[in-house]
Amino acid sequence: MKILALSTVGNACEAGIWSDDEVLAHVCEPMAKGHDTRLPLCAKQALSQANMAFSDIDRIAVIAGPGSFTGVRVGVAFARGLGVALDVPVVGISSLEAALPKDMVGRVVVALPARRRAPDFSWWAQVFVDGQRAGEPIEADVATMQSLIGAADSVCGQGLEPVGEFLSTGVELGLQRAVEWALETEVESLERADPQYVRAPDAVPMKPKTDQASS
Numbered sequence: 001m002k003i004l005a006l007s008t009v010g011n012a013c014e015a016g017i018w019s020d021d022e023v024l025a026h027v028c029e030p031m032a033k034g035h036d037t038r039l040p041l042c043a044k045q046a047l048s049q050a051n052m053a054f055s056d057i058d059r060i061a062v063i064a065g066p067g068s069f070t071g072v073r074v075g076v077a078f079a080r081g082l083g084v085a086l087d088v089p090v091v092g093i094s095s096l097e098a099a100l101p102k103d104m105v106g107r108v109v110v111a112l113p114a115r116r117r118a119p120d121f122s123w124w125a126q127v128f129v130d131g132q133r134a135g136e137p138i139e140a141d142v143a144t145m146q147s148l149i150g151a152a153d154s155v156c157g158q159g160l161e162p163v164g165e166f167l168s169t170g171v172e173l174g175l176q177r178a179v180e181w182a183l184e185t186e187v188e189s190l191e192r193a194d195p196q197y198v199r200a201p202d203a204v205p206m207k208p209k210t211d212q213a214s215s
Contacts, residue, residue, distance in 0.1 A: 009067025025049035092193030106153030
């Protein structure tokens with residue numbers, strides 16, 4: 001099975017091609033914004049490296065958030081639109097599932113940085129038990145993260161220093177787990193690639209302009 005895997009939820013634009021569990025090509029461009037412009041080109045470049053065309057793709061896997069609001073929207077919209085155009089299934093996986101190390105057992109908390117400026121630190125967090133979801137992704141503040149960690153057997157994450165001193169496993173947000181998820185799931189059971197925003201966007205609506213009376 002040929003899989004195109006995509007991610008724009010973080011500070012990079014990624015596209016990769018897998019043939020079953022073998023990676024044929026991987027393109028990763030670090031960037032804070034501009035994913036909408038680069039993603040189609042990254043996908044095309046990955047296909048070129050793998051000596052393939054879009055018509056060769058059997059399935060699309062996309063990391064669907066949580067993460068950058070705009071990045072989530074760009075990646076999911078592109079994946080779903082391409083899936084319609086190619087008439088192939090599209091499967092979405094959360095950023096936290098994508099960061100969960102394989103074969104982790106017990107109650108595991110996975111956390112990725114959300115707000116990174118003091119004093120408003122927060123993390124995207126999700127609990128897994130023996131590799132299966134035990135709850136939906138949330139945005140957790142320091143107190144909530146401390147509570148989740150206190151009830152966990154293992155902690156995997158990034159940027160957890162503000163929470164306190166404890167043993168944790170570092171994680172990398174990559175495409176491999178998204179591909180594994182797409183390979184393991186039957187077509188009838190594929191989850192719709194819906195964006196996982198968790199919180200509303202930070203953008204503030206513009207105030208209406210008022211005409212000042214001339215003196």
